[in-house]
Amino acid sequence: RKEVEQDPGPFNVPEGATVAFNCTYSNSASQSFFWYRQDCRKEPKLLMSVYSSGNEDGRFTAQLNRASQYISLLIRDSKLSDSATYLCVVNIGTGNQFYFGTGTSLTVIP
């Protein structure tokens, strides 16, 4: 079983829409969670860190549900520039190991 699983999409949404991605993780010892953004043929860049139940940064909200072992990312008022692949990342603290999901592809349509 994979450490981190994401719906690969693709998600195609109109500008201004709200879209949500889910990510599940298998190891209950996972301590920290992140969302990275990766543009086509570019390197991943940190979007948000999720250390407790969740946090918000402008149009982006990340939530963590430890009981069900999933993390979600909500994007409100989607912009064309939000088009990218969103990678869910889990850190298993004991070994400082980072596991990336396969990514969810988002295209925002004019």
Add this chain to the structure above:
Amino acid sequence: EAGVAQSPRYKIIEKRQSVAFWCNPISGHATLYWYQQILGQGPKLLIQFQNNGVVDDSQLPKDRFSAERLKGVDSTLKIQPAKLEDSAVYLCASSLVPGRYGTQYFGPGTRLTVL
């Protein structure tokens, strides 16, 4: 502030040949990571260094892959001999501190094609 530098950006080799990639992390970053990203997948951690010591290399195919960070700054990743399934983007990342409190900054990657 300069970012993580990697070279070469692209490399095409034939199977059974050898190849080496170079990474220069952000100045002052003690932690360095090498990832392999196969098309359509997320990055997979190959090896993690803290200064010049290996923290985790559990997913590094040690029969053909090797990495070093001799002076605790630059790092090289080598594949010898290469296989077709090694075709991927090799990403280097660095962080100021290790573990979950260290934001990882990625370099642009080296795109390897093995023919």
